Amino acid sequence: xxxxxxxxxxxxxxxxxxxxxxxxxxxxxxxxxxxxxxxxxxxxxxxxxxxxxxxxxxxxxxxxxxxxxxxxxxxxxxxxxxxxxxxxxxxxxxxxxxxxxxxxxxxxxxxxxxxxxxxxxxxxxxxxxxxxxxxxxxxxxxxxxxxxxxxxxxxxxxxxxxxxxxxxxxxxxxxxxxxxxxxxxxxxxxxxxxxxxxxxxxxxxxxxxxxxxxxxxxxxxxxxxxxxxxxxxxxxxxxxxxxxxxxxxxxxxxxxxxxxxxxxxxxxxxxxx
Amino acid sequence: xxxxxxxxxxxxxxxxxxxxxxxxxxxxxxxxxxxxxxxxxxxxxxxxxxxxxxxxxxxxxxxxxxxxxxxxxxxxxxxxxxxxxxxxxxxxxxxxxxxxxxxxxxxxxxxxxxxxxxxxxxxxxxxxxxxxxxxxxxxxxxxxxxxxxxxxxxxxxxxxxxxxxxxxxxxxxxxxxxxxxxxxxxxxxxxxxxxxxxxxxxxxxxxxxxxxxxxxxxxxxxxxxxxxxxxxxxxxxxxxxxxxxxxxxxxxxxxxxxxxxxxxxxxxxxxxxxxxxxxxxxxxxxxxxxxxxxxxxxxxxxxxxxxxxxxxxxxxxxxxxxxxxxxxxxxxxxxxxxxxxxxxxxxxxxxxxxxxxxxxxxxxxxxxxxxxxxx
Numbered sequence: 001x002x003x004x005x006x007x008x009x010x011x012x013x014x015x016x017x018x019x020x021x022x023x024x025x026x027x028x029x030x031x032x033x034x035x036x037x038x039x040x041x042x043x044x045x046x047x048x049x050x051x052x053x054x055x056x057x058x059x060x061x062x063x064x065x066x067x068x069x070x071x072x073x074x075x076x077x078x079x080x081x082x083x084x085x086x087x088x089x090x091x092x093x094x095x096x097x098x099x100x101x102x103x104x105x106x107x108x109x110x111x112x113x114x115x116x117x118x119x120x121x122x123x124x125x126x127x128x129x130x131x132x133x134x135x136x137x138x139x140x141x142x143x144x145x146x147x148x149x150x151x152x153x154x155x156x157x158x159x160x161x162x163x164x165x166x167x168x169x170x171x172x173x174x175x176x177x178x179x180x181x182x183x184x185x186x187x188x189x190x191x192x193x194x195x196x197x198x199x200x201x202x203x204x205x206x207x208x209x210x211x212x213x214x215x216x217x218x219x220x221x222x223x224x225x226x227x228x229x230x231x232x233x234x235x236x237x238x239x240x241x242x243x244x245x246x247x248x249x250x251x252x253x254x255x256x257x258x259x260x261x262x263x264x265x266x267x268x269x270x271x272x273x
Numbered sequence: 274x275x276x277x278x279x280x281x282x283x284x285x286x287x288x289x290x291x292x293x294x295x296x297x298x299x300x301x302x303x304x305x306x307x308x309x310x311x312x313x314x315x316x317x318x319x320x321x322x323x324x325x326x327x328x329x330x331x332x333x334x335x336x337x338x339x340x341x342x343x344x345x346x347x348x349x350x351x352x353x354x355x356x357x358x359x360x361x362x363x364x365x366x367x368x369x370x371x372x373x374x375x376x377x378x379x380x381x382x383x384x385x386x387x388x389x390x391x392x393x394x395x396x397x398x399x400x401x402x403x404x405x406x407x408x409x410x411x412x413x414x415x416x417x418x419x420x421x422x423x424x425x426x427x428x429x430x431x432x433x434x435x436x437x438x439x440x441x442x443x444x445x446x447x448x449x450x451x452x453x454x455x456x457x458x459x460x461x462x463x464x465x466x467x468x469x470x471x472x473x474x475x476x477x478x479x480x481x482x483x484x485x486x487x488x489x490x491x492x493x494x495x496x497x498x499x500x501x502x503x504x505x506x507x508x509x510x511x512x513x514x515x516x517x518x519x520x521x522x523x524x525x526x527x528x529x530x531x532x533x534x535x536x537x538x539x540x541x542x543x544x545x546x547x548x549x550x551x552x553x554x555x556x557x558x559x560x561x562x563x564x565x566x567x568x569x570x571x572x573x574x575x576x577x578x579x580x581x582x583x584x585x586x587x588x589x590x591x592x593x594x595x596x597x598x599x600x601x602x603x604x605x606x607x608x609x610x611x612x613x614x615x616x617x618x619x620x621x622x623x624x625x626x627x628x629x630x631x632x633x634x635x636x637x638x639x640x641x642x643x644x645x646x647x648x
Contacts, residue, residue: 026296041497042494042495042497043493045345045492058501061383063490063492063493065372065500066501066502067338067368068501071338073356074335075338077330077342079342079343079346080346081328082326082342082343082348083302083325083346083347086492103331103335103531106333107330107331107335149485235441259369
């Protein structure tokens with residue numbers, strides 16, 4: 001069993017995360033899952049884009065590449081295909097993955113390169129001070145939606161399912177055991193595996209939405225979480241935290257499509273060069 | 274299969290991809306765009322045969338991101354594109370410069386701005402190559418003017434990208450990319466590999482000193498390297514420290530500008546002529562013919578354009594009476610050349626600029642020279 005400070009770089013602390021931030025919970029769960037599956041730090045590369053969640057690889061005692069905003073999956077794809085023997089994990093956030101990087105996200109799911117993607121969805125642009133993101137619920141407040149968000153949010157996990165990801169799960173920072181288990185499943189499964197973690201940002205989301213206490217956000221997650229199978233039957237518009245009043249959680253899909261570099265390439269429909 | 278030594282009749286884009294494989298390229302990510310697509314199509318077949326990987330991505334941002342990722346895995350990697358795709362790559366070009374990632378970008382230039390002339394040649398991306406990304410940075414860029422140079426300079430582009438850990442460009446155009454011509458593949462080709470951290474090599478004596486180009490910590494070898502576009506010192510991010518930012522950015526720039534003499538390549542015809550033309554790439558076709566036939570006119574043809582070849586421009590400009598810059602844009606390298614030429618004491622620097630897709634003809638060059646009273 002690795003010590004947590006063999007995994008995380010203590011010399012890089014203090015970290016940039018605010019008090020009450022959900023990233024610490026995700027880091028703790030990830031550390032436990034990594035330990036459980038017995039991966040080696042020297043054989044793993046962590047890739048991220050820009051944002052609070054994307055700072056996590058900088059604290060891991062391993063090779064890490066902190067890239068441009070939105071492009072982590074594209075960088076990781078090139079890295080994995082050039083060195084298939086390395087394990088590659090992507091840390092990203094809702095803005096990084098779903099807004100500026102949305103194209104790489106859906107194409108990553110479709111391409112099915114052997115990557116594990118953890119998206120920390122805090123429903124806001126935290127690092128830049130609390131602007132609405134593609135997962136800010138309808139009517140909720142942010143610095144760029146002073147009258148409430150007019151738009152409707154993306155459901156990242158459902159997008160991943162539709163786009164063809166091999167494994168998709170969504171949990172919140174309230175569901176630490178389930179999250180750790182899903183992370184371990186994701187690490188052991190080949191192909192493009194996607195885990196969305198709905199996480200609290202008390203500083204920039206909760207504070208403007210009458211949930212300034214981290215615990216009030218966690219209570220909110222607990223109260224609004226519904227297992228996906230039940231939620232699907234109950235509501236068509238379950239994508240919206242506000243309208244439907246629920247966060248669908250659970251393992252959304254677990255498939256076993258051959259990943260990119262296991263495929264032979266098609267003579268079935270070609271002329272067999 | 275690597276191309277064997279011998280003589281071939283090939284397209285410019287084909288010469289480029291043969292050279293890439295021979296130089297050791299193991300990874301290509303591309304997106305279809307005229308007039309560079311042949312390079313992707315060729316490498317889709319050639320790279321898997323030589324143990325490499327070809328990948329078609331969802332856009333050009335993904336392409337350059339993927340090759341930077343592949344480079345950190347230890348592979349020599351390239352992409353090929355043109356105008357609109359090149360614009361999309363700009364942010365990542367700055368990232369590659371900041372993180373000192375060796376990559377090669379082949380830009381088969383076409384007429385812009387915007388969609389412009391997809392099938393016609395242009396030299397509209399000269400300044401975008403050096404100044405397109407935000408911040409102060411340096412790159413290396415070569416400008417081939419024949420099928421043979423597409424081959425030779427592509428090999429060099431890989432060598433210099435690896436040696437200096439810098440994004441390196443082939444600035445070709447629709448004319449050179451699609452022309453067919455004679456290619457001689459020599460028996461011996463000099464290949465430079467990157468200076469890897471913790472790996473001893475026999476040719477270390479030729480390395481650029483560590484204080485300018487640090488050894489490359491390839492991923493997966495226990496270096497625990499943290500690579501970031503944030504201002505950094507070794508593996509630590511230091512976005513707030515003015516001194517560290519200055520040291521880093523000045524070093525990234527000086528590792529290239531201090532080594533101009535090693536990097537720059539050029540050719541001079543009739544160096545003692547009263548009127549000298551400075552040109553590069555397909556813009557130099559007409560000028561070359563004029564300079565070869567007329568004793569009163571000489572030519573400095575730049576085979577590399579970034580870092581600016583200050584020394585040959587200065588030398589030519591200090592000896593001639595007037596200088597004509599000939600390029601296929603509305604004057605891009607012209608301003609840089611004019612600055613150096615005036616400093617060298619040259620009295621008059623004129624521009625022959627032609628856009629629309631056709632290189633300037635010998636007749637058009639002569640017409641301009643007559644206007645200048647040179648012939």
